[in-house]
Amino acid sequence: MTDTGPLTAATAAHSTFDPYARRVEASAVRFLYGMNPLAKLAAPLPAMALLVFVRDAATPAAFLALAYVVLLVGVSFTRRLAAILFLALPLSALVIGFGFALWTDASRVDQSVVVWQIGGWTMYGGALEVGFATGLRLAAIVGLTLIAGLSTTGPDLVRASVQQLRVPYRIGYTALAAFRFVPRFGHELDVIRQAHRVRGAHGGRGPFAAIARWFGYVVPLMAGAIRHAERVALAMDARAFGAHPDRTERYLVPWRVRDTVFVLAFWLASAAVFAVFFPWGL
Structure with a gap:
């Protein structure tokens, strides 16, 4: 039996922030x-x-x-x-x-x-x-x-490449995971900004204060990215991603x-x- 959607579990909790979760009618x-x-x-x-x-x-x-x-x-x-x-x-x-x-x-x-x-x-x-x-x-x-x-959308292009061009799904769905990282980064950055505002750590005004704020975003943003990457990797391993020559497609293009x-x-x-x-x- 082939794996059935290794990225689903890792991204289901964050589907609200994923613009690709709902396909355009x-x-x-x-x-x-x-x-x-x-x-x-x-x-x-x-x-x-x-x-x-x-x-x-x-x-x-x-x-x-x-x-x-x-x-x-x-x-x-x-x-x-x-x-x-x-x-x-x-x-x-x-x-x-x-x-x-x-x-x-x-x-x-x-x-x-x-x-x-x-x-x-x-x-x-x-x-x-x-x-x-x-x-x-x-x-x-x-x-x-x-x-x-x-x-x-990027995921639809990946799915079409896997299904019609026979691109190996190990490569295609790695690109699909990368596409889903982008909106996740945006959500994480928004949360970090809100947390800084609540704590009053805005750092003042002006260009130098803006640069200092952006440096303050880097460490928590990278930590969140590493945590998200670990969740995706665990979800893929749990579903034996790459163990079979093909996989069951949830969405057909x-x-x-x-x-x-x-x-x-x-x-x-x-x-x-x-x-x-x-x-x-x-």
Whole structure:
């Protein structure tokens, strides 16, 4: 008989603080939550790889628009999503584009139009074109990664890798345990802060007091992390984790027909974009 969930006992008492304990319910409209994580990675992967070799601005702009459409339809619209799509990503593309424009070799674009000139320094239109094309290319790659990043949890990705890619569960569920450490650290840090406030050990105000407070958090946080790691190790040993070639899965992440349809449809859309713009010339 194989082991049945070695991490469950160690984390059951802390499931309130585990954002991965409750899986996101799939919706007919917000379809990305109900899809296999590997499908959401495989669909944009060829486009992301080919975008590295693109030098025009139209192709990454088209893929960025495609990523926006998929995200706005497939993911729940929240303030976080709005901030990423309409503030962080465009602003990052502008800053990166302007930075690359400043670093562009002027001798390669000195035949283009002069945008402005300050003393002996000249900003050419060709430099801005190269810079903002680079910024758009990076923004498009990030936008495509968000398709999986905003709709997939780390444990589901681990489970899908174990079940579909046949990753050894000894490796996969070690990564799953690591994913669960992150929210636990956050909870422990919150408890330590509250304990310091109750005892009045705030240490005053100012940057030096803040640094001293953070040093005061390190020792109890590390002690809590060691205790939690020991509990996880004991729970895994108690269930003979690693003693069998396979294990019983509590949560299944199947590959369905809709996952295949999504991957093929995205590949076709990507091929259509590259065929229309053909950024590499003849």
